[in-house]
Amino acid sequence: MDKPTQRLRREDWILAGFRALTAGGVGALRVEAVARGLGTTKGSFYWHFSDPADWRAAMLDYWEDMAFRRILVALDPLPAGLPRLRALVKIATGLAYDPAHGGAAAEPALREWARFAPDVGAIVQRVDAGRIAFVAGCFEAGGSEAATAAQQARLFYAALLGLGALRGSPDTDAQCLMRLIDMLDK
Amino acid sequence: MDKPTQRLRREDWILAGFRALTAGGVGALRVEAVARGLGTTKGSFYWHFSDPADWRAAMLDYWEDMAFRRILVALDPLPAGLPRLRALVKIATGLAYDPAHGGAAAEPALREWARFAPDVGAIVQRVDAGRIAFVAGCFEAGGSEAATAAQQARLFYAALLGLGALRGSPDTDAQCLMRLIDMLDK
């Protein structure tokens, strides 16, 4: 399934964890099963991590960094305001399955995980709040009042999440969101 | 946790399954654990169901019936068009946790379950399609073209789902959706 015989780094386990999470949900985060997928044994796991909780914490750290900062960094050079938001739509709807770590495909599993794991919930909430604040900033730069922009951002981000859950085509989703931006802008 | 000593019906196991699903996700659908919650043993389970797959199938039947038809029946007497949609917003955002079966709180878990269980995915997709068609009907009755109404409905329903995932207050969510209806209507 993966490279046959090679020494693994801690990050390899983290990425394999995301693949498992994407493919089978939180219940698939089992040490021995993932070890088999990596062509190794749990001997490797317990070298890199103290226990499954440690592993999951490392995954969450990784995700919080990736899910928020890296996308925004890509948008930073773009002109502020609604153009930046439209660029975000293209990025967000086009986020395909990343074979390395599952990419955005891991998010639904993470959100469900967050429902009954308070620490995960805290992280997802931070990421959501950060993203919504970013979108709100776009609307503000587009001329909205702060309070209005916050509402617009919340609705926009909710639509983005919901469209993702409906699993339509990226093009259709992007079209929907562009129209929403237009409507919110007026 | 539940009634101490009483004979259980098949439906009791189905409802207990939804409570477990709501509280702990798909991974919590384990026979012996739920049996303990019901104050019984798996002896009862294997009397009412042939195996866990049978149990889950019964839960899905139950949900598909409840999640779609019952809400629409409540809306049927209302005047068609956007008023009916606004009533739906009030119902949908106000759906609290139902101690019997988890109510709408079970939906996120079901959606995540659907991601890696094709049969569940088919059911969720049917329910979504039905709901979106209903919403589209409201927009059509409000004067939209069929194709436009379909897009409006998709966006509206996505926003409804996304706001639910964000776990804001019902009032805020309802307010957001009302504004969205206004915008879409124009």
Next chain:
DNA sequence: GTGATTCCATACGCTACCGTATGGATCACA
């Protein structure tokens, strides 16, 4: 009330996973 049916408790073997302990393989580097 008694016999049949319905429903459940318990015990058993099986599998999968966790966590640890220990020795061996592989690598970096001199």
Next chain:
DNA sequence: TGTGATCCATACGGTAGCGTATGGAATCAC
């Protein structure tokens, strides 16, 4: 090439859940 550090395979005991088999309790028919 040797030596310490790094990384992993294996074996073991413990726990939890599945599925079945079987006897017993509760309930219903009459």
